[in-house]
Amino acid sequence: MGTGPLAGTRVIEMQGIGPAPFCGMMLSDMGAEVIRVDRAGNVRDHDVDVPPIDVLARGRSSIGLDLKNPDGAEALLRLVEHADALIEGFRPGVMERLGIGPEECLARNRGLVYGRMTGWGQEGPYHLGAGHDINYIALAGALEPIGRAGEPPIAPLNLVGDFGGGGMLLAFGVACGLFEAQRSGEGQVIDAAMVDGAATLMAMFHSMRALGVWNDERGTNLLDTGSHFYDVYQCADGNYISVGSIEPQFYAELVRLTGLDDDAEFAKQNSRSSWPHLKDRIAEVFRAKTRDEWCEIMDATDVCFAPVLTLEEAPQHPHNVHRNTFCEVAGVTQPSPSPRFGRTVESVQGPPAHPGQHTDDVLAIAGYDADDIVKLRDTGAVA
Template sequence: MSTGPLAGVRVIELQGIGPGPFCGMMLSDMGAEVIRVDRSARVRDHDADNPPIDVLARGRASIGLDLKNPDGVEALLRLVEHSDALIEGFRPGVMERLGIGPDECLARNPRLVYGRMTGWGQEGPYHLGAGHDINYIALAGALDPIGRKGEPPIAPLNLVGDFGGGGMLLAFGVACALFESQRSGQGQVVDAAMVDGAATLMAMFHSMRALGVWNDERGTNMLDTGSHFYDVYECADGNYISIGSIEPQFYAELLRLTGLEADPEFAKQNSRSGWPELKERIAAVFKSKTRDEWCEIMDATDVCFAPVLTLAEAPQHPHNVHRDVFCEVAGVVQPSPSPRFSRTVQTVQGPPAHPGQHTDEVLAIAGYDTDDIAKLRDTGAVA
């Protein structure tokens, strides 16, 4: 049994890609019993001792259902009766056409939290159109500011739209709605749109712009590589370090450890007109030593410094090792669950499941006996 803060909560996850599974992983990591509904066409013979290599799918059971089969739809609705939440990431209208939209599910279980995640939202001029992370953050105003001066915007992987503004926003929304349903006894629909979430992530920058301390020209501000004291710099060995010496006391430490404390030009920290030249000069200083040499100089100081690590290097860093930031599940190194709790300690509940691996066990939760399950297989409703 899980000991995480969501232990005892059962969530149905309609299988999807990227941000949907990320939300399911977040909820499972916090202790929820998450049941992934896979399309029956994905179910294949499998070796349970060799789980898939899919970190986002960790920690939940899988049932294979044909949701175009009426008996498969009924199986899902019966499972809804025994669950606390459902999460899905289809385009608007798909779940309704399948007969498993909010109306049908809440009719079976009025306390159900029905979590929906899309790129554009459930309504609006764009809501039926296709899109990806880069499009959602572009419309939200989150893409344009990311990049260097005189260069095009840079896509920050798909972290801002899919995962931060999408999957994590949905997990937060579901947790909030579950908390409210305990008080009201009623469920509700959570409409998590990636464009909404990406816009929410930009709240501080709207404040800065309103205050007149943020320029619309990218690469000219303190936090977007415009300043010399908040950027990444190449070292002599071709590796990189990160510097974030914003506050005066941290900036003073940066100048001391780079040998620039006596230079009067560097004393003008916040004079934007001097930033380009100072950036070139401090870049030359950092290029004079290797990354390891700068780590020896700046580790555990108040410079606001860290080496820029690769995906392979990060799990090996002493700080990450000490805090168990990463773990290994079924031979795959991956991030450990976060955040951490002092009493309801969370953990990865298990490796990823093969599609349909737990079909019989999940159907038993919905009240199906052995004969019922055999009939469902005969009709092709389950795999």
């Protein structure tokens, strides 16, 4: 049982990839009881003492259902009667064709929050088409500005669409829906689209463009590697450091600690025409020392500085160790739950479950007894 702020909340998660599981992880980390509905065909014999290596799947129980079997679909609807929310990441219309769409689920539980995660949304010219993160953020205007001057846009992993503009947006929507349902007693459908979420993440840049302080030419602006004081630089050992010395007082620290404070060229911080030249000059300075040497100089100063760490290095950094930013679950190092709460403490509720590992326990929640479960297995509705 979770102890976080969502403790006492039950969420049904339809098996999927990427953003919907990320949403399920976030809700579980905050204390919700999340039940993942896996496809019956994915259920195999497994050793429960050796959990899968899937960080996004942590903290859930799992039931194996054949939703194309009427008895399997009915089992899900009976489970919905005992749930607060359901999240799914299928293409529009899939849940309806299975007979477990919003209409059927809300008929069983009028207070259910029904969260839907798609790339393009539940309607619109693209809504039935396939796509991935890179496509959604491209249409949202979030991909084109990312990259260096004179080079093509760079895909920022799948952080902007799948996770920031996708799963996190759905988790926010579910939390808002749960809050509203407590007051109204009525559930509702949440249409979370990655193209919408990625566009929302770009709000500040629309403001900057309207103010005339953001150029459409990629890699020439304050925050897109255009400036010499907001970028990453290679060090003598081939490692990298990051600087973000935007404000004048932080910029003054940057030029002082790099030994450039007496250089007249660096006195005009915001002279955009000088940025490419100053970038070359400061890059040469940073290449003269190793990353560790720059850390000794700039750590705990107001430069706005940090070493660029690998996935292996980040959990070992003293700051992250002090804050328990990372944890280990079933032998796998992974990010700890966030954000932090002072009273209702969030935690990882357990390692990932094998598909169908908790089928009998979950069916009991839905009101099935042992004889009922045997019958469901006989019909192939559950695995």
